[in-house]
Amino acid sequence: MGFTIGRETRSGSRRRGRMSDCTTVAEYTGLWGWAVVPGARAGSGAAGAGARACSCGDTACRAPGAHPLDFAPEVPAGASLDDVTKTWSEFPGAAVLLPVGRTFDVIEVAEAAGRRALVRLERMGLPLGPVTATPDGRAHFLVAPGAAAELPRLLYRMGWDDADLDLRGLGPGDHITAPPSDLAGLGPVRWLRPPALDTALAPPQARLLVGTLAYVAHRSPA
Numbered sequence: 001m002g003f004t005i006g007r008e009t010r011s012g013s014r015r016r017g018r019m020s021d022c023t024t025v026a027e028y029t030g031l032w033g034w035a036v037v038p039g040a041r042a043g044s045g046a047a048g049a050g051a052r053a054c055s056c057g058d059t060a061c062r063a064p065g066a067h068p069l070d071f072a073p074e075v076p077a078g079a080s081l082d083d084v085t086k087t088w089s090e091f092p093g094a095a096v097l098l099p100v101g102r103t104f105d106v107i108e109v110a111e112a113a114g115r116r117a118l119v120r121l122e123r124m125g126l127p128l129g130p131v132t133a134t135p136d137g138r139a140h141f142l143v144a145p146g147a148a149a150e151l152p153r154l155l156y157r158m159g160w161d162d163a164d165l166d167l168r169g170l171g172p173g174d175h176i177t178a179p180p181s182d183l184a185g186l187g188p189v190r191w192l193r194p195p196a197l198d199t200a201l202a203p204p205q206a207r208l209l210v211g212t213l214a215y216v217a218h219r220s221p222a
Contacts, residue, residue, distance in 0.1 A: 101172030114139025129203030
């Protein structure tokens, strides 16, 4: 009897976990208007200490737990909870990935610099979009599409083009892991500034943030 109860408990936990995942994805698609892609998860590997296996099944995967599943369909923006459940049930435990370059681009900096910049930007009263922090110490500022291509020109115009900055843009073809999914087996991604109805589909122009981000990145220790 004990084994049966335990088995039912584990099964119930899995069902609750799947529904929690589906609810999170439906929030991204239905509330924030973002498309979502099922992503790989990293687990323990057998190829030596520190090795990680990837749920994509490729034993030579170069980015375990940090890329979309090539065989999984995208869940489009606007998908309902029923639509999400139909798709996500085929990929239980998948990480939630957001395609970049559609409703937003991303400016990435070190998390410590991103936190300091966020405080400055809020004090200045500048418009801000969502910001995430990854378990490997990066901060992702969601900005208007086109920022990745525009970034070198913006840095040049602001006099930062010759500085050695830990700052880069992510655009079309890139993906970011969304909270609360795990990134590469390192831990969950977190919100430093969660999405809101007025910024999810209309994030700020990069030119409003780049100067502060570059300044703080330049002054931050390597």
